[in-house]
């Protein structure tokens with residue numbers, strides 16, 4: 443990551459802008475990955491809860507698309523390059539890899555909850571990091587995203603009734619990072 447590469451009259455110090463740009467590019471990769479994972483779930487889910495989950499996963503995709511735009515445009519406002527190309531996102535995303543061979547609502551609820559929780563953890567950390575760096579506007583963006591992600595996690599987890607919810611122990615549902 444290259445930090446600040448374009449001149450701007452933005453009054454934030456260049457060192458602040460460079461560090462925030464690099465930090466937000468990390469979260470941008472996660473957000474693009476989340477966006478794709480939500481579509482993957484939207485297309486492939488099957489079972490008795492199909493229509494509710496199919497619609498919910500598409501709403502999450504649309505929300506993630508907004509998060510992507512918020513992050514990318516903040517990066518450019520600070521004089522950076524938003525690094526949203528597939529090869530970089532695939533290498534940089536810290537979200538667990540989405541399982542391909544799943545189909546039931548329960549499996550997709552579990553997988554997308556995992557993605558949302560992983561992204562939520564990283565965005566919440568970015569709230570403090572951008573605040574410490576002195577870019578309160580980036581902090582505001584991360585806070586807005588964090589609030590949204592927590593809501594979507596609630597919506598998805600609310601479908602994890604019965605067996606999945608009953609057997610889940612806090613902390614054990616997160617699969618390890620696949621990369």
Ligand SMILES: [Fe+2]
Nearest residue numbers: 484485496500
């Ligand atoms: Fe669709």
